[in-house]
Amino acid sequence: MPDVDAAPAVTATRRPRGRPGYDQDTVLRRAIDLFNRQGYDATSINDLAVDLGVTKSAIYHHFDSKEAILAAALDEALDGLDAAVAAAADATRDERAYDRLRATVEGAVHILVAHLPAVTLLLRVRGNSPLEQSALERRRRIDEQLATVVKQAVDEGDLRGDIDPEVISRLVFGMVNSLVDWYHPDGSIPPEALAAGVAGVLFQGLHR
Amino acid sequence: MPDVDAAPAVTATRRPRGRPGYDQDTVLRRAIDLFNRQGYDATSINDLAVDLGVTKSAIYHHFDSKEAILAAALDEALDGLDAAVAAAADATRDERAYDRLRATVEGAVHILVAHLPAVTLLLRVRGNSPLEQSALERRRRIDEQLATVVKQAVDEGDLRGDIDPEVISRLVFGMVNSLVDWYHPDGSIPPEALAAGVAGVLFQGLHR
Numbered sequence: 001m002p003d004v005d006a007a008p009a010v011t012a013t014r015r016p017r018g019r020p021g022y023d024q025d026t027v028l029r030r031a032i033d034l035f036n037r038q039g040y041d042a043t044s045i046n047d048l049a050v051d052l053g054v055t056k057s058a059i060y061h062h063f064d065s066k067e068a069i070l071a072a073a074l075d076e077a078l079d080g081l082d083a084a085v086a087a088a089a090d091a092t093r094d095e096r097a098y099d100r101l102r103a104t105v106e107g108a109v110h111i112l113v114a115h116l117p118a119v120t121l122l123l124r125v126r127g128n129s130p131l132e133q134s135a136l137e138r139r140r141r142i143d144e145q146l147a148t149v150v151k152q153a154v155d156e157g158d159l160r161g162d163i164d165p166e167v168i169s170r171l172v173f174g175m176v177n178s179l180v181d182w183y184h185p186d187g188s189i190p191p192e193a194l195a196a197g198v199a200g201v202l203f204q205g206l207h208r
Numbered sequence: 209m210p211d212v213d214a215a216p217a218v219t220a221t222r223r224p225r226g227r228p229g230y231d232q233d234t235v236l237r238r239a240i241d242l243f244n245r246q247g248y249d250a251t252s253i254n255d256l257a258v259d260l261g262v263t264k265s266a267i268y269h270h271f272d273s274k275e276a277i278l279a280a281a282l283d284e285a286l287d288g289l290d291a292a293v294a295a296a297a298d299a300t301r302d303e304r305a306y307d308r309l310r311a312t313v314e315g316a317v318h319i320l321v322a323h324l325p326a327v328t329l330l331l332r333v334r335g336n337s338p339l340e341q342s343a344l345e346r347r348r349r350i351d352e353q354l355a356t357v358v359k360q361a362v363d364e365g366d367l368r369g370d371i372d373p374e375v376i377s378r379l380v381f382g383m384v385n386s387l388v389d390w391y392h393p394d395g396s397i398p399p400e401a402l403a404a405g406v407a408g409v410l411f412q413g414l415h416r
Contacts, residue, residue, distance in 0.1 A: 159414050161416070168409070171405070181378075194375075200370070200371065201371065204415060207412060
């Protein structure tokens with residue numbers, strides 16, 4: 001029965017580069033944290049290597065460039081938001097737009113909590129490169145999709161019609177996105193309560 | 209009648225430094241815009257001098273240092289928000305907390321619109337220096353004051369009591385602050401309509 005003793009040797013063979021041998025996901029997590037702490041532009045692959053205590057080639061083993069890391073982080077944040085909003089925009093579903101919208105807001109809060117560092121990075125992107133511009137373009141399309149659902153909910157008579165649907169879409173995402181500035185997933189407010197609270201304020205308002 | 213011809217000479221005498229002779233407020237406006245465009249840390253007094261087309265000493269004529277410019281910008285944003293929230297927190301006023309809170313939200317939107325670049329700069333401050341830390345501390349005190357008024361409005365029975373007042377305070381400011389990301393004062397939405405829309409969504413909610 002050599003299984004237990006053999007395991008470390010197999011692991012070592014699988015990770016020929018990088019001490020102490022971080023996998024791709026760990027490199028991505030640490031890179032996102034470092035970008036958020038000191039800014040993407042101000043961070044080099046060398047900074048990341050020092051932070052991880054590995055060689056630069058250990059990082060290039062997982063990612064072709066610093067921009068490839070940023071691309072992976074932005075995709076992580078955008079894919080989640082995309083999926084949440086696309087589900088709401090699916091008008092073939094036998095559900096009122098109001099309910100789809102409310103589910104989207106709660107879904108977006110959950111995405112944000114589950115991918116807090118990646119969403120934080122996304123929200124700081126200013127369009128300084130074609131990659132950043134394409135991320136901003138994806139954000140715009142998500143905003144537009146949400147505005148379409150808002151308009152449907154107004155047309156169905158469930159949502160107030162006195163405010164431009166695009167403004168409503170921006171205010172909704174404004175409140176949801178602002179969570180990155182203060183929410184701690186391991187704090188006293190569980191994600192479920194947070195999602196319910198945000199949706200409660202947005203849809204019913206603060207008035208008793 | 210030499211007045212017309214004499215005017216330029218008088219002007220030149222009054223502005224011994226700086227071509228074309230910007231006043232302190234113009235230097236501050238241009239500096240805030242430049243800080244917002246390329247980041248405070250990445251901007252030097254020399255960059256600002258080049259942007260304005262003046263010498264560095266023309267800028268030092270108005271401000272002792274780059275940090276003094278940042279201090280003036282942050283004070284501009286914080287003084288306005290402070291005043292809006294302090295008025296609401298004044299419980300001696302013969303008004304229900306709910307009405308004071310709503311007036312504060314509308315007031316904060318107006319401050320934000322009137323001082324958009326300065327507020328944008330404030331919201332990007334991360335606490336990288338004692339000056340930035342003190343600005344964050346002032347933001348925290350403003351949050352706390354607002355949370356106190358929220359609590360009063362809950363106690364008076366006007367505001368929903370199922371969400372932590374501090375969370376409500378953060379959600380309210382989250383929505384208000386997010387305006388800096390998209391609102392253009394010279395666009396199609398007048399400040400009055402914006403303030404009414406934000407307060408309408410926050411207090412009555414999106415539901416019809």
